[in-house]
Amino acid sequence: MSLFRVIQYKTENSVNVAKVLDNEQVIPLASPSSLFALASEAVNTQQNLTTLIESKLSEQPISYQQLVSDGSILPPIAHPDPAHCLVTGTGLTHLGSADTRSAMHANIAKAEDKLTDSMKMFKMGVEDGKATVDRAASQPEWFYKGTGDIVQPPYRAIESPSFAADAGEEPELVGVYLNDNAGTPYRVGFAIGNEFSDHVTEKHNYLWLAHSKLRQCSFGPELIIGDLPQSLSGVSKIIRKDEVLWEKSFVTGEENMAHNIANLEHHHFKYAQFRHPGDLHIHFFGTSTLSFADGISTQDGDIFEISIPEFGRALRNPLKKLSDGGDAVTTVSVLK
Known part of the structure; x- marks a missing residue:
C-alpha cells in the first residue's frame, strides 16, 4: 500500500x-x-x-x-482559530498486544456482577464494537481534552501542570477531521499521537478520568492521507539522559481494536455540536501500552518517543514539569 x-x-x-x-x-x-x-x-x-x-x-x-x-x-494541521479545534478521544478500544489479550479475555469471562465498570465497557466493545453501513455498534468511552491550543508541535515540550500527580505518555493513532461548510465531517487523515494523561489521578477514582485528560498533547510530525493498513506495529520509548529508560512495542489499526474506526467516528459525530461548519477535530483512538503500567514515573526532561514505520519519522517530545503554584486555589473574580 x-x-x-x-x-x-x-x-x-x-x-x-x-x-x-x-x-x-x-x-x-x-x-x-x-x-x-x-x-x-x-x-x-x-x-x-x-x-x-x-x-x-x-x-x-x-x-x-x-x-x-x-x-x-x-503539527501537521491546525485551525487558524484554536477555539474551533476540538481535541477528544476514545478509550477501552484496543485488544492489546498478544501478551495481554489472554488476560483481558480471562477478565471479561467473569460473571457480570464481578466485572468493573471499565471491564463491562471493554466487554461491550469486544462483543459489539464493529459498526456496519446499516447499524452502529456499542458506544465507547469518550473524553474531552481541550481546544487546539493544547496541541504541542512535534519536538516541542509537553508541559505537565504543577498539580498533576503523573505525567505519562499514551501512544495512539489519531484521526483528523474537518467539517465542510454544511457541517459534514470529512476525515483528512491519520497521525501518530501522544495523548499524554495523568494516570495516577485516573487510578485514584475512574470518575476522575475527565480531570486526568485535561492536559497538553502532540501529534505528527507526519499525516497520512487516505486509508491505513489494517494492522500497525510501533514502539514507545522513554529516554532519560540519552539512555532508553523504558521501551515497549504496541499494536494498533482495526485488526487490533475492539471497535472499528467507523464506529468511533459515528459515536463522535452523531452529536450535532461536533458538526459545526468549518471546525477541525483531533481525535485519539486509544492505546494498549503505557509505561505507567510498568511502574515508570516520568521526570522533567524525559523524552517521549513514539514510532510506527508507516508514519515515517518518530513523534518526539520532551517533558516539562511546571512549578507555577498551581496547587493554590484559583481565584475567580466577581462582577459587581
Missing part, C-alpha cells in the same frame, strides 16, 4: 505543507499554504486532497532533517 504522507512547517512569513518522499527529503508546495486551507478547499469543492496537493508541489526537494534541526516542524 502506497501511503501519501505530508508535514507542515513554518516559513519566514507563514506556514507551508510538504509531501514526504522519505525520512530525509520532502517536497514543499511552490506557494506556501496551510494544510487546513488545502483541506477546506478540497472538502468544499469536492476535490481529491492528494491530487490538489500534488498539483501545487514545487520541483525541488528540501532536507527534512534541516526542518527538524531548525525547529520549524509544526
Whole structure:
C-alpha cells in the first residue's frame, strides 16, 4: 500500500505543507499554504486532497532533517482559530498486544456482577464494537481534552501542570477531521499521537478520568492521507539522559481494536455540536501500552518517543514539569 504522507512547517512569513518522499527529503508546495486551507478547499469543492496537493508541489526537494534541526516542524494541521479545534478521544478500544489479550479475555469471562465498570465497557466493545453501513455498534468511552491550543508541535515540550500527580505518555493513532461548510465531517487523515494523561489521578477514582485528560498533547510530525493498513506495529520509548529508560512495542489499526474506526467516528459525530461548519477535530483512538503500567514515573526532561514505520519519522517530545503554584486555589473574580 502506497501511503501519501505530508508535514507542515513554518516559513519566514507563514506556514507551508510538504509531501514526504522519505525520512530525509520532502517536497514543499511552490506557494506556501496551510494544510487546513488545502483541506477546506478540497472538502468544499469536492476535490481529491492528494491530487490538489500534488498539483501545487514545487520541483525541488528540501532536507527534512534541516526542518527538524531548525525547529520549524509544526503539527501537521491546525485551525487558524484554536477555539474551533476540538481535541477528544476514545478509550477501552484496543485488544492489546498478544501478551495481554489472554488476560483481558480471562477478565471479561467473569460473571457480570464481578466485572468493573471499565471491564463491562471493554466487554461491550469486544462483543459489539464493529459498526456496519446499516447499524452502529456499542458506544465507547469518550473524553474531552481541550481546544487546539493544547496541541504541542512535534519536538516541542509537553508541559505537565504543577498539580498533576503523573505525567505519562499514551501512544495512539489519531484521526483528523474537518467539517465542510454544511457541517459534514470529512476525515483528512491519520497521525501518530501522544495523548499524554495523568494516570495516577485516573487510578485514584475512574470518575476522575475527565480531570486526568485535561492536559497538553502532540501529534505528527507526519499525516497520512487516505486509508491505513489494517494492522500497525510501533514502539514507545522513554529516554532519560540519552539512555532508553523504558521501551515497549504496541499494536494498533482495526485488526487490533475492539471497535472499528467507523464506529468511533459515528459515536463522535452523531452529536450535532461536533458538526459545526468549518471546525477541525483531533481525535485519539486509544492505546494498549503505557509505561505507567510498568511502574515508570516520568521526570522533567524525559523524552517521549513514539514510532510506527508507516508514519515515517518518530513523534518526539520532551517533558516539562511546571512549578507555577498551581496547587493554590484559583481565584475567580466577581462582577459587581
